[in-house]
Amino acid sequence: MTLGDKQRAFTRMIADLIQFAYNSGFELTFGDAFRDSRVHGAMGKKKSYSASSSNHKIRLAVDFNLFVNGEYITKGDHPAYIQLGEYWESLGGSWGGRFKGGDANHFSLEHNGRK
Ligand SMILES: [Zn+2]
Structure with a gap:
């Protein structure tokens, strides 16, 4: 499976x-969804708050803010995060x-050992 295959499966x-x-x-x-290398540095490079080798840099991670009854x-x-996390794992995500x-707000797909 190529990186592009994974990126498209991840989006789905x-x-x-x-x-x-x-x-x-x-x-x-x-x-955060995609972290552009012009702002965050290329994969493996530290340029911002982002981890140097974040899957956000390769379009395989999204952070969500969760609201329950508007809170x-x-x-x-x-429990709501755990429910989402377990569902995400059932799809094959990390x-x-x-x-x-x-x-807890980070939902990603493993690539080359990174999550
Ligand atoms: Zn994240």
Whole structure:
């Protein structure tokens, strides 16, 4: 599977995640999606707040802000985040809520060992 194949599959998966969220009674806004190398540095280069080797730089990660009953959810261990994370994993994605330190709003697709 090429990177382009993965990017296109990822975008389709994100559509399913958004549908799942709204069907579950949640709402989302976009946080970071693609992080352009002109701003954030090329893959492996540190130029901004972004991790040097972030999957955001290769269009394989999106951060979502989660709302439940209009309330912005900031705790990564909130049941709604866990529901979204588990659904995302069922599609084959990697959920940041499993990362060391927790990054619950991060939904990505693994590539070359990076999530
Ligand atoms: Zn992220």
